[in-house]
Amino acid sequence: MKVSVRFYAMSRDLAGASERELELPSGTTLSIALEQLFQDVPALKVLRTSSLFAVGLDYVSHDTVLEAGNVISFIPPVQGG
Amino acid sequence: MLTDEELQRYSRQLLLPELGQAGQEKLKQARVLIVGMGGLGTPLALYLAAAGVGTLGLVDDTNIELSNLHRQVLFGTDSIGKSKLDIAREKLFDLNPNCNIRLHTTRLDSSNALEIFREYDVVADATDNFPSRYLINDACVLTGIPNVYGSVFKFDGQVSVFGARDSSGKSTGPCYRCLYPIPPTADLIPSCAAGGVLGVLPGIIGLMQGTEVLKIILGVGEPLIGALLLFDALRMDSRRIRIQRNISCVVCGNNPAIHQLIDYRAFCGERDLTNNPEISVQDYSAMRARSEDHFLLDVREPFEREIASIGGTLIPTGEVASRLNELPHDKPIIVYCHLGIRSLRVQALLQSAGFTNPLSLKGGTAAWSDAIDPTVAKY
Numbered sequence: 001m002k003v004s005v006r007f008y009a010m011s012r013d014l015a016g017a018s019e020r021e022l023e024l025p026s027g028t029t030l031s032i033a034l035e036q037l038f039q040d041v042p043a044l045k046v047l048r049t050s051s052l053f054a055v056g057l058d059y060v061s062h063d064t065v066l067e068a069g070n071v072i073s074f075i076p077p078v079q080g081g
Numbered sequence: 082m083l084t085d086e087e088l089q090r091y092s093r094q095l096l097l098p099e100l101g102q103a104g105q106e107k108l109k110q111a112r113v114l115i116v117g118m119g120g121l122g123t124p125l126a127l128y129l130a131a132a133g134v135g136t137l138g139l140v141d142d143t144n145i146e147l148s149n150l151h152r153q154v155l156f157g158t159d160s161i162g163k164s165k166l167d168i169a170r171e172k173l174f175d176l177n178p179n180c181n182i183r184l185h186t187t188r189l190d191s192s193n194a195l196e197i198f199r200e201y202d203v204v205a206d207a208t209d210n211f212p213s214r215y216l217i218n219d220a221c222v223l224t225g226i227p228n229v230y231g232s233v234f235k236f237d238g239q240v241s242v243f244g245a246r247d248s249s250g251k252s253t254g255p256c257y258r259c260l261y262p263i264p265p266t267a268d269l270i271p272s273c274a275a276g277g278v279l280g281v282l283p284g285i286i287g288l289m290q291g292t293e294v295l296k297i298i299l300g301v302g303e304p305l306i307g308a309l310l311l312f313d314a315l316r317m318d319s320r321r322i323r324i325q326r327n328i329s330c331v332v333c334g335n336n337p338a339i340h341q342l343i344d345y346r347a348f349c350g351e352r353d354l355t356n357n358p359e360i361s362v363q364d365y366s367a368m369r370a371r372s373e374d375h376f377l378l379d380v381r382e383p384f385e386r387e388i389a390s391i392g393g394t395l396i397p398t399g400e401v402a403s404r405l406n407e408l409p410h411d412k413p414i415i416v417y418c419h420l421g422i423r424s425l426r427v428q429a430l431l432q433s434a435g436f437t438n439p440l441s442l443k444g445g446t447a448a449w450s451d452a453i454d455p456t457v458a459k460y
Contacts, residue, residue, distance in 0.1 A: 008311060009234040010276075018315070050265035052309075052324075059260070059309075059324045073322065075311065077261045078234040080278055081121040081209035 001026045001068035005037060011051065011074040014043040024066065030055060031062035033072065044074070051076045083109070087179065091133050099301045105133055109179075111298045112136040114201040116189055116217055118143075118165045120283025121231050121290065122207035123155035128291045130173040130180040134298070137173070138201055140185040141165050147384060151280040189213060191342035194220040203297055205229045205290050211264050212345035218243060218257035219342055222333045225250060227297055230257060231290040233278050238286035238312040241324070242293055244333065245306040252326060252333055254306035259327035259334075264349040277399075282314055354425045357432070359443040365415060366453045376414045380427045381446075385419060389446045389458040398423045405434055417442035417449075419460070 003022050007015045020041070024033055030053060038045045054073040055064060066072075083091075083105055094100050113134050115122045118141040130137055145156045145165055160168045166184040173182050185197055189208075198204055198220050206217045206228055214232070221228035221244040228243040243256045289310065296302045309322045332339045360368075368375065377393025378401075379386060386395050396404050398418070408414060414436055416424040424441040431439035442449070450457040 008313065009237045012237075013235075047265070049263050050261065052260050054322045057320060057322055059322055073311070073320070075239075075309075075322070077211065077265055078232040078237065078239050079209060079211045079214060080233045080276065081117050081119050081207050081231070081283065 001028075001066075003033060003066050003068070003070040003072060005072045005074055007074050008076065009078045010076045011044060011047055014047065015041050015074075026068070028066050029062065030060065030064045030066060030072065033066055034062070037074075047074075047076045087133065090177070090179075094132065100299060104299045104301075107298055107300075108133045108295070109135040111203070112138065112201045113294055113298075114138040114140065114185075114198065114204045115207055116140045116204065116213065117206070117208040118153075118155075118169055119149070119207060119209055120152040120233065120278065120280075121287040122205070123153045123169070124284045124287035125205055125207055125291045125294070126169060126173060127155055127176065128288060129294060130177045130182070132291075132295060133177070134180060134294075136181045136183060136201075138183040138185060138197070139166055139169055140187065140189050140197065142186055142188050148382060152278065152283050154284070189216065191216065191344065194342060195224060198224045198226055201226065203227055203229060203294055205231070205294055207231060207287065207290065211349045212351060214257060215264065215348060216342065216345040219332050219339060219345075222256050223340070223342070228257070229290050229293045229297070231283075231286045233283050233286050235276055236279055236282060236314040238282055238289075238314075240286060240289045240293065240305055240310040240312070241308065242297065242305045245297075245304070255324050255326040256330060256333040258332050259330045260309065260324055262327070262330070279314060285314070286312060354429055357425055357428050358438070358440050359421070359425070359428075360415060360440040361443050362448045362452050365442055366449075368415075374412050376409050376412050378408065378414055378416045378427070379418070380416055380423050381418050385460070388460045389450065391417065391446060391449055391454075391457060393417070398427055401427050401430060405431075408436065410436060413437065414439040415442055416440065417445050419445045420447055421445040 001024055005020050007018055012018050022033055022036055052075040055070050091105050095105055111134050113129055115126055118139055143165055145160045145163055147161050155172055156168055166186050170182045204221055204226050225246055227245045230243055231240045245254045247253050293304050296304045309324050312319045328335050379393045379395045380398045382397050416427045418424040421444045428439045428441040446457055447459055450459045
């Protein structure tokens with residue numbers, strides 16, 4: 001199944017794109033999807049522990065099972081003002 | 082009671098059934114604290130004063146710089162170098178003399194935050210750094226005051242209301258730490274000074290914060306409690322992400338571990354730079370006299386360079402991290418700025434990037450002008 005990742009703020013800079021598709025076996029959890037993302041784009045690893053991840057419009061736990069077409073939002077902290 | 086002047090001044094919002102005279106009275110009684118008078122704080126202060134918020138507290142201890150003006154539109158060119166709070170008071174008083182402006186000319190820290198916050202009903206976090214954001218979050222949770230949060234990066238913004246409670250004092254939404262329990266590695270996420278920001282963006286986000294402040298005071302609509310608004314100016318898209326309180330949150334969870342404010346700079350991994358290697362202007366002058374090989378790096382802004390210079394290569398502080406390839410590894414780098422503060426930060430960056438023996442020029446061009454060469458202009 002295909003899911004997409006939307007990058008915000010610093011993650012967009014590190015990914016070099018505003019969005020990216022992931023091809024995953026069905027039944028994949030958010031946590032496994034993120035592992036694959038960090039493997040595909042190692043530069044994003046620096047944001048791993050400090051970022052927030054949402055699926056669709058909800059902040060969910062990492063063991064949430066994804067469905068085809070889900071949009072994962074990669075939301076790093078932002079400090080500017 | 083509202084005066085005739087107030088009835089006229091606020092007539093366009095008094096027409097709103099959600100507001101009316103009762104709502105305007107609530108605004109008049111309200112005390113709002115804005116921490117940080119930068120890109121977010123200035124539009125926020127302007128519109129809250131205009132809307133008739135009775136008491137507006139402002140916290141900042143910096144002066145207006147030319148590079149502020151593309152987004153901090155409360156200030157004018159002829160105010161460069163003056164105190165932000167003094168000019169803010171002047172401008173806000175002119176806009177609405179009914180608003181009681183209270184100035185807290187200080188840097189918010191763990192020693193003063195609780196005392197200042199207790200004088201207000203709502204706090205707006207308009208700061209520009211992670212330690213302040215965790216400090217404000219914790220101080221709001223500890224005092225039970227809602228934290229209207231906004232932050233920006235390049236073209237992106239975030240807005241939320243943290244630490245909200247119902248009338249019985251029970252938490253109704255998450256705090257900043259529920260979302261971001263672990264601060265990012267120090268120096269990883271650029272600030273506006275380092276990463277840049279589109280000038281209109283803090284205006285948009287600051288006014289979203291303003292909207293949330295007014296809604297909370299008036300008790301209307303659905304404030305961003307349990308929701309994080311993500312704004313993306315490039316896509317011109319906003320998404321409201323539902324977020325939950327983390328019951329094991331160290332500050333607002335069911336068994337909190339934090340009962341008083343901590344050292345937030347240490348928590349965010351900021352290093353104490355006071356012991357970093359410096360070189361005095363006298364020693365550096367002697368080094369120049371001996372024609373010792375070195376690389377001189379000026380980390381000020383181009384306009385400062387035009388005012389005063391002791392030579393070297395100009396790379397503004399915010400650009401150094403992305404231009405490290407322009408610096409040599411085979412000779413000592415002497416870093417200088419205006420007063421020797423920015424140069425210390427750059428020195429630390431160069432040291433951690435593996436450059437050999439970078440040194441910060443103590444006291445910057447100002448000390449050079451005092452002790453070595455008075456023809457270098459002081460500014």
